[in-house]
Amino acid sequence: MNQEKIGKFIAELRKENNMTQMELADKLKVTDRAISKWENGRGLPDVSLFEPLCKELNISINELLKGEKTKENNIEHLSVETMMSYNRYIKRKEKQKMFLLLIIIVIVLCTFLTMAILSFNKTFFETKYTSDFVSGVSIPIPKHSYYRGTGGMDVYTTKLKTLKQPDGINIFINRYLCSLEKVEYDNEIYYYDQENNFTILQYRINNDGIGFINTIYITYTEGRIES
Structure with a gap:
């Protein structure tokens, strides 16, 4: 027909x-x-x-x-x-x-389930990451970064997933790190938050090789690393 x-x-x-x-x-x-x-x-x-x-x-x-x-x-x-x-x-x-x-x-179901899962995620709708392991650690993070977990002993590394591109994230990271005190230790530069008494050892974004998905790594430790 x-x-x-x-x-x-x-x-x-x-x-x-x-x-x-x-x-x-x-x-x-x-x-x-x-x-x-x-x-x-x-x-x-x-x-x-x-x-x-x-x-x-x-x-x-x-x-x-x-x-x-x-x-x-x-x-x-x-x-x-x-x-x-x-x-x-x-x-x-x-x-x-x-x-x-x-x-x-x-x-519709996938959208609903995704939003339901993200609504219970500790970082997706937040602008700060609050550590479960070290009291007082509250680190600014890009909004809509998806929390993937924290590992470590004395040094903790938090992994966040984001769809945002490295250029914009790097501007955000550099602006935050510039607000902290620079500490040189063993020929490396770290960043000390005097108010909350913790040190940022690394804060960077890395592409996972999946294209548009990137991982943010935040490594920190209690107190100040002495130079």
């Missing part, structure tokens, strides 16, 4: 009968948008409209579904054939609608 062909056929017959889309719509008790949709090949009339539509256009249902005028001989056979074709069309459209609905439901 050629939906576009049927639409052009309806438009051609409507014009032959000197009717506007609005006039035909009024006769069928539908909107002119519905008529436009049919004629542009973006849909077909409901089965309940076949008879009144064909009456207005002076054609048979068989001719409507074939999208062209037919000869009277063998019309019964053609009607069965075209009706079977229309039934296949309806079933195909129903499957497409169900598939689209399923996709929408999956997207």
Whole structure:
């Protein structure tokens, strides 16, 4: 069944009968948008409209579904054939609608589950990371960084995942580190937070090789490393 062909056929017959889309719509008790949709090949009339539509256009249902005028001989056979074709069309459209609905439901569920998980994440909606291990450690972090855990003994490393790119994150990190006291130890530069009494040993962003996902590493320790 050629939906576009049927639409052009309806438009051609409507014009032959000197009717506007609005006039035909009024006769069928539908909107002119519905008529436009049919004629542009973006849909077909409901089965309940076949008879009144064909009456207005002076054609048979068989001719409507074939999208062209037919000869009277063998019309019964053609009607069965075209009706079977229309039934296949309806079933195909129903499957497409169900598939689209399923996709929408999956997207909505995935979005809901993602937001639910992130809402319980200790860093995603925060602008500071508060250590579970060292009292007083509160480190500024880029918003929407996803907490992945902390490991270490005397030195702790926190890993955060982010979709933000390194250039912007590096500006954020440098601005924060510049607000701290620089401490040189064993030919390395560290950063001491005097107010909260902890030292930043590293604060950097690294691409994981996955493209747009990056990992932020924050390594810190209690107290001040003496130079």
